[in-house]
Amino acid sequence: MQKIMIFSNMYPTQKHPTYGIFVKNQVELLRSKGLDVEVVAITDPAKGKLPNLKKYLFWFIRSMMHMIGDKRRTTLTHAHYAFPTGVLSLIGKKLFRLPYVVTVHGGDIDKMAAKNEKIRAATQKILQGADAVIVVGDRLKKDVIERFGVDQKRVHVMSMGVDKEVFKPMQKSKARQELNIPENEKTLLFVGNMIEAKGVLELVDAFKIIQEKYPVAKLHMIGSDKDEAFMHIFAKRLLDNDVRIIHHLPMPQKEIAKWIAAADVFVLPSHHEGFGLVALEAMAVGTSVVGTDVGGLSYLLSDGAGILVEPKNPQSLAEGLIQALSEPEDKRCNVMQRTAANHSYEVIAKRLMTIYEEIEKTRMKKS
Incomplete structure (x- = not known):
C-alpha cells in the first residue's frame, strides 16, 4: 500500500483543538501502523457565507492539486462526511481512477442531505460510487442501504474508536x-x-x-x-x-x-x-x-x-x-x-486496514 489521502471538512489545530479531533485521532492511528497518510482538510471552523465560500474553494483547489501531483502514488482516498467532502473523492475516481472510502458520521445524512434534492442526489451518487462506505452506527447503515440504495456488501459499521490510553478507568x-x-x-x-x-x-x-x-x-x-x-x-x-x-x-x-x-x-x-x-x-x-x-x-x-x-x-x-x-x-x-x-483503537485499526487492503487487491486485479 502506497499512500492514503484523507479529505475532511473538519480538522483540529492548536487554536481549535477539538474541531474534528476524531478525524485526527484516526489519522494518527493509521500512521502508527506504518501507513503513509496525507491529510487535506479544513481547519477553520469560522461560519458565514463569505468565510465558508473562501475556505471551501481554497480547500477544493488544494485537494485537486494534491490528487494531480500524487495520483500515481496514491492507493485510495478516504472522505470524512459524504457531502461535501465526498465530492472530492468522487472527482478523484472519475478523473484519476482513484478508488475511495467514505465515512458517514450522521449529520451528512440526517441534516445535510435533507437540505434540498440536489444535495440529496449528490450524496446518493457519492455513496453509490464509493468502493466502501463506513457508517459509525447501525441506524446509519439502515439509512445508507434503504434511503440511498448502497449495496449492503460495501457498507461497514465502525465507530471512530476510543483511545483507551487516554480514556481509561481512573480513581x-x-x-x-x-x-x-x-x-x-x-x-x-x-x-x-x-x-x-x-x-x-x-x-x-x-x-x-x-x-x-x-x-x-x-x-x-x-x-x-x-x-x-x-x-x-x-x-x-x-x-x-x-x-x-x-x-x-x-x-x-x-x-x-x-x-x-x-x-x-x-x-x-x-x-x-x-x-x-x-x-x-x-x-x-x-x-x-x-x-x-x-x-x-x-x-x-x-x-x-x-x-x-x-x-x-x-x-x-x-x-x-x-x-x-x-x-x-x-x-x-x-x-x-x-x-x-x-471499539478500541486496535480493533478499529485492524478493521480499517482490512477494508483498505481489500480495495487495493480489487484495484490490482483490474489493472
Missing part, C-alpha cells in the same frame, strides 16, 4: 482532588458543542429538577460557545429556571478524561446522534452514561450499558439522571468495559 477521588471538586458534590457532566441540537436546553430544565432532590448537585458543561445567538437563548433559559451551571471551554482530551472520571454521571441529551463517541469515551473511563434514545446512542447504551431517555423531554431526562445518581457506581462497569473494548 474518582484523585480526579476530584486535582479538579477541586468536593467529595460530597453530585457532579453531572456534559461534553459537546453548546447548540440546541445537543439538547442543552432540556438539560437545563432537567437540572432544575435534579437540584430539588440533590441541592449540592453541580452541572459542568465543556464545549464551544461560538453560536452567540443560541448562547443568548441558553442564558435566558438559565435565568428562567434560576439555575447556574459551570461552563468550560474546549480542552485537551486528557483533561476531558479527568473530568469524566470526576463526574458521577455523564449526560448526552442530543436530538440526533450518528454514534455518540463521547459517550463511549465516558464508558471507557467507567462513568455512568445517560443519553437520549436516538441514532447511535440507542445501540451504544442498550443492554444495560447506559440509561436511555426520551429526546426533548426534560422530565424523562431528569428521571434518568436521578436513576444514575442513585445506582451503585460499579453497577454497569463490566458491560461498559466490554463495549469500550469492542
